[in-house]
Amino acid sequence: MSSDQHPVIDSQLATSLKASKAPAISRAAAILRLLGKRSQPMGVQAIARELGLVPSTCLYVLRALAEEELVAFDPDTKRYALDAGVLTLARQWLRHDQFHELAQPLLDRLAREFGLTTLGAQLFGLDHIIVTAMSQSGEAFQLSTQVGSRFPALVSATGRCIAAFGGWSDAQLKPRFEKLRWDEAPSWEEWKAQVTEARETGIAVDAGHYISGVTVVAAPVWKTEGRPSHALVAIGIGSAMRGEGLPRLKETLLGASRSLSDQLSG
């Protein structure tokens, strides 16, 4: 694997390739992710360089992806970009995902009742979370996050959820914790205390740490025993989250997450 030419190529790709018995797929996925990141279409060489691939291999992968309508090829400029095929897959996933289907009405109700933005997220271990459902109240200032967004696992209220109920050791948590970016980062001890509190109350709160002035509440959802698979999240601006509004919100969110867990495990 000729790699160290460029400082940071793609360590994830590199490790995926070593072991896999279908490396073309790792390459394809890496290409799709790269094309997704870039707003401008890219040429073969640029892609190959950035991912540490051989140009010819990269070309063949791109051609195969283009055939499947997952990437678009412009014959004039010879540039590649994501294509609409990914949309179709996403829609199909949304149609069949139980969590999305069941969570959406709950999120809608919560958003309307409390006048805030609510999210449903799927948890991927200590790596990251993906927002798979969203609802916004009609209120003036709404914090917008789109379905499909990825966030680091341990950040904000969902992060405390994962830490509280995932059964991870401090040794696993600390290095990840230290890489996070917050508006107002808590200390490790402070954070640990908040995680403990989340474990005791069953629900996690981020009071302006991740984004200052913004309070985030997250409740875990279990699909199976073990660690939580999803989370319900409510995001509000200071004023809406002060006073007695917050306890009531926590209670309601917790109720929703419990009901959801029951439905999913059945």
Add this chain to the structure above:
Amino acid sequence: MSSDQHPVIDSQLATSLKASKAPAISRAAAILRLLGKRSQPMGVQAIARELGLVPSTCLYVLRALAEEELVAFDPDTKRYALDAGVLTLARQWLRHDQFHELAQPLLDRLAREFGLTTLGAQLFGLDHIIVTAMSQSGEAFQLSTQVGSRFPALVSATGRCIAAFGGWSDAQLKPRFEKLRWDEAPSWEEWKAQVTEARETGIAVDAGHYISGVTVVAAPVWKTEGRPSHALVAIGIGSAMRGEGLPRLKETLLGASRSLSDQLSG
């Protein structure tokens, strides 16, 4: 290629595999599409059988896809399904697609002004179209179609658009035309006349053929010279589309499609 065991396996996959220099990707795409179709998670053998793949190869492809979070694997049931990774790709595509970005506000305005459902679609030759943008008025009966949906190319008003402006020969059109399913199918001559009218007026209409009682209007959008790349579509129920409403809608839709073509080609 051991194929003819099962009546209809996947001819598209079969042809893709023959020529490709990255067949694993054709296989992966076929698997993703299959998993998208099915609402229930599937086992390795079931997938392999349905697609005419060798189980072991299928397993390796699935493992690779799972590693990339494009498919989810349930270790208990040993079943595979689509995973949320496809959502992230779709979101990235939406963020960067010019047509989506530019069409959305136009569609919103049209939907509100005329009280109907509007769509933006990307055209894929004579094969199919994919809905990439949508807007719904708040009105009572709204015809819902989701972003990411695929339709046969030649059906409804968009089909007449494609036939009118794509420069296809009758020999290419007719076999495709005959495979379509309509609520009230037009005859070939009838349809040809409507296509000609669309070519003359610049805009296509489907008056209750595709879905009875529903009128669909579609205007072509050009990204480059040659054939149209996209279409703007308005869908309304009978009453809203009768009288003088329809001419005004056609005029407005046509104006929007022209302005969009200008912006995209720039």
Add this chain to the structure above:
DNA sequence: CCTTGTCATTGCAAATATTGAACGTTATTC
């Protein structure tokens, strides 16, 4: 107008992913 650099693309040899059969395990049927 020629040179130089970059780009996409191709041919060939070598590394390796695919195949099909065999294995152990789970689920189904009698």
Add this chain to the structure above:
DNA sequence: GAATAACGTTCAATATTTGCAATGACAAGG
């Protein structure tokens, strides 16, 4: 409850894809 079928998985041989160097096309710059 035993037998059987189906499943997921592993392994070694082979057909294939990958990687590299070379080619042709193109644009920028001298």
